[in-house]
Amino acid sequence: MELTLRTETWGTDDKSWLGSRHGIGECPSVTLDISTFTQAVHYPDGYFKSGIALGKITATGKYGPYASQTNEVQSVTVTGTPTGGTFTLTWSGQTTAAIPYNATAAQVLAALQALSNIGDNDVAVTGGPAPGSAFAVTFKGVLGGTDVAAMTASGAGLTGGSSPNVTIGTTTAGGANPAASDGTQTLAGFLYAPVPYPASGDVDVVGAMLDHGKVVNAKLPVPVDAAGQTDVAGRIIFY
Structure with missing residues (x-):
C-alpha cells in the first residue's frame, strides 16, 4: 500500500496597517459583493486581503472596494x-x-x-x-x-x-471619484481579517469590517488617499 504525504502551509495575514488594537472587538459583519473586486488587486492569492478599504453599495447593502477620491x-x-x-x-x-x-x-x-x-x-x-x-x-x-x-x-x-x-x-479636478455614485465613494471601514474567495463564486461572502480604530495609511494593501479619510472621522484615525 502506497501512502501519499500531503503538506499544507499556513501563514499569518499582514496586519501592519492596523495602528492599534482599539476597536477590533466591535467589528461588524458585512457582506462582500465579490463581483466588484479585482483579483490581481484584492485577492491575488485566493483570499481578500485584510486592510482593503470598503464602501457600502447603496442598492444592495453589500460592500465593495472603496472608490477613493481624486487628487487635483x-x-x-x-x-x-x-x-x-x-x-x-x-x-x-x-x-x-x-x-x-x-x-x-x-x-x-x-x-x-x-x-x-x-x-x-x-x-x-x-x-x-x-x-x-x-x-x-x-x-x-x-x-x-x-x-x-x-x-x-x-x-x-x-x-x-x-x-x-x-x-x-x-x-x-479634485473631489469625489466621478466613476462612483453607488455609495462606494464613501469610506465605510476596512476588511479586518482575510476572507477566502469562495469556490462557488457566490457573491454573498461575509467578513469583519474595522470601522473604529487606528490605521497606518502607508501600510494598507490597497492605497487610500487622504481625501476619503474624513468620511470616518471620529471613528477611524489615520497616521
Missing part, C-alpha cells in the same frame, strides 16, 4: 521661452518666493511647501524643467481628494524671450 492636478507652464528672471505662484492667498525661470520640479516644490497653508506632504511636483516643459502640481495629503482653489501666477519678473509669462491649468 494643476499644470504650471512657463511660456515665451524666457532667458532669465523669475516667476511666482499664488495659492489661496499665499504667494511663493521668486522661482527661477529655468526651475526644476524640486525648486517649484520647495517654493510651494514654504507657504504657510501648504504642508510638506500636501503637494507633489513632477515635470519640468522650465521653460521647456510644464510642471504637474498634485494636491495630496490633507489637500487630497478635494476641489482645491486654482493657483495663479505672475511672470512679471521673467526676462528675454518673446512675451514670457506663466499659465495655470487644471489637468485633473
Whole structure:
C-alpha cells in the first residue's frame, strides 16, 4: 500500500496597517459583493486581503472596494521661452518666493511647501524643467481628494524671450471619484481579517469590517488617499 504525504502551509495575514488594537472587538459583519473586486488587486492569492478599504453599495447593502477620491492636478507652464528672471505662484492667498525661470520640479516644490497653508506632504511636483516643459502640481495629503482653489501666477519678473509669462491649468479636478455614485465613494471601514474567495463564486461572502480604530495609511494593501479619510472621522484615525 502506497501512502501519499500531503503538506499544507499556513501563514499569518499582514496586519501592519492596523495602528492599534482599539476597536477590533466591535467589528461588524458585512457582506462582500465579490463581483466588484479585482483579483490581481484584492485577492491575488485566493483570499481578500485584510486592510482593503470598503464602501457600502447603496442598492444592495453589500460592500465593495472603496472608490477613493481624486487628487487635483494643476499644470504650471512657463511660456515665451524666457532667458532669465523669475516667476511666482499664488495659492489661496499665499504667494511663493521668486522661482527661477529655468526651475526644476524640486525648486517649484520647495517654493510651494514654504507657504504657510501648504504642508510638506500636501503637494507633489513632477515635470519640468522650465521653460521647456510644464510642471504637474498634485494636491495630496490633507489637500487630497478635494476641489482645491486654482493657483495663479505672475511672470512679471521673467526676462528675454518673446512675451514670457506663466499659465495655470487644471489637468485633473479634485473631489469625489466621478466613476462612483453607488455609495462606494464613501469610506465605510476596512476588511479586518482575510476572507477566502469562495469556490462557488457566490457573491454573498461575509467578513469583519474595522470601522473604529487606528490605521497606518502607508501600510494598507490597497492605497487610500487622504481625501476619503474624513468620511470616518471620529471613528477611524489615520497616521
